[in-house]
Amino acid sequence: MSTPTPAGPVLDITGLTVHYGPRRRRRRALDDLTLRVDPGEAVGVIGETGSGKSTLARTVLGLVEPSAGTILVDGEDVTRHGRRQWRALRLRGTVQYVFQDPLRSLDPDLTVGQSLTEPLLVRGVPRADAVERARALLARVRLDGELLDRLPGEVSGGQRQRVAVARALITEPRLLILDEPVSALDSANRVQVLEILKELRDAGTALVFISHDLGSVAGVADRIAVLHRGEQVETGTAAAVIGAPRHPYTRLLVGSAPTLRGPAPADRAERDALRTLLPA
Template sequence: MSAPAPAREAAAAASPEAPLLAVRGIDVSLGRPAVPILRDVSLTVRAGEIVGIVGETGSGKTTLARTIFGLVRPLRGVVEVEGAPVSALDGSRLRAFRRTGRVQLVFQDPLRSLDPDLTVAAIVGEGPAIQGVPAAERREKVARALELVGLDSSVASRTPGQISGGQRQRVSIARAVVSGPRLLVCDEPVSALDASNRNHILRLLDDLRRELGIGVVVISHDLGSLAGIADRVAVLYRGRIVEDGPVTEVFRDPRHPYTALLVASAPRVSGVHGHSLAALRQAGPTGVAGGCVFAHRCPFATSDCSIQPETAVSGDRHVACHHAATWPSAASRLERNHAHG
């Protein structure tokens, strides 16, 4: 996902299966004056795969979702869906692409994203209606979509205000899958739900990717939500991917100090080098400018960190840290020194 550009391109060329989604080296700036939000972000998603994007508030997660969907155009780099350069489309071409329904968004708050005056049937059937699907066929598609997300047919005649929060999020997902998308982009899809509904929705996303063979991007600040369903995870910090790889490897043995902090703060994720974290939290700014975006918080930053790092830990695991192989032991020494100081 965030491997150096030549390595990523070589890996893509060697892969027998082209990625469903390919984000290649995108930069995004927003506002006036322009503020950099995403910097050199790359990731891939293949059919039947769930890729998690994690990071604290302000890391650029939602901007990345909007860029993938085509709502934000990158200043540099490209977003491709099944080989089509979505980021290069504009005007009528972009509208035509959206009408195909190949990429669908699922939003954080279903109550705000669903029209309160429409019935569930009308909400879910909106996409097929835009595509010109005849009414009878549209009703069949809506019924199948509701069944697919585990909703009883009686829900179809109700409005969003007449159903529960968990049901509303299922309606949002039904609306997204009714037109047969190839990619779902879910922006904090369970953060507005209680624990029980959160687990139901996560299992639903897992079932859908298996049953439909679609790719799913799940954006979250909650690592525990991703631990049981994601295949791979990318960790965003200040607009850069600082670590990515198979979710079990990243959560069990985080190699970037920032990832370790996130993992340690997640009650449902274990295996982090816990002895290293006290020293990491206690450390103040290092004064290293430029280069690594985490250097100002990292107690292990050196002059090398003035150059943006990109270290391959293994073929499908990448960590943007010069000290990826050594920082846990360094943290342990620093913590012991602090305890005996």
């Protein structure tokens, strides 16, 4: 199942603009976003609710059609792919995703074992090998093999999210898109999933880690892009964005993240002052 690994970025987005709604009531959700993700690189996409983060994920996955811009996945232009081309791309498993709610990533009627083995069986992998690989992946996300026979509704929320990560990994994706993957988890599970994501990144998987929580992203991301009302206001290395944020909105985010210590404004008066600099 191993695929050739092209050189160059795994994801290369240029000038991506997305509108929602019919012509008269068109609203821009994403404006001229440019982002490149190299193999083994984790890029965090940060912004508060409504900033366009999920729109970005859904557009890269072919679920939303952009109004302008290009999206290259492993050098292949997927921007204008139709349903059939997307289906073929999904089947190849190059790009996988994990959403905040693992029940959206997993079929509730399939056991964990069925969910994990299905993508392999459709590729012609013998059942015994598929089950073996499912067990190995469960171990990789620190879950016991006994979960194979359970339905998603019969495991805890934290276990379920780790199953969703294992499901995403079964096709050995080059790019994993994670939309708020730890937001619904308690702190112990959050730490465990973040550790797993770091291991994946270090093993060469490219990650796009979308979250409203800069604190969660900070430990995993090599680079961070900051979205504010659909605009990409700042992009840089995680160290630069957190340590020396340039845009007022980034300074607000850094200042509001309790676990981060940067030169950001911690006191309320300065935060209020920064808010006045932001577009309404």
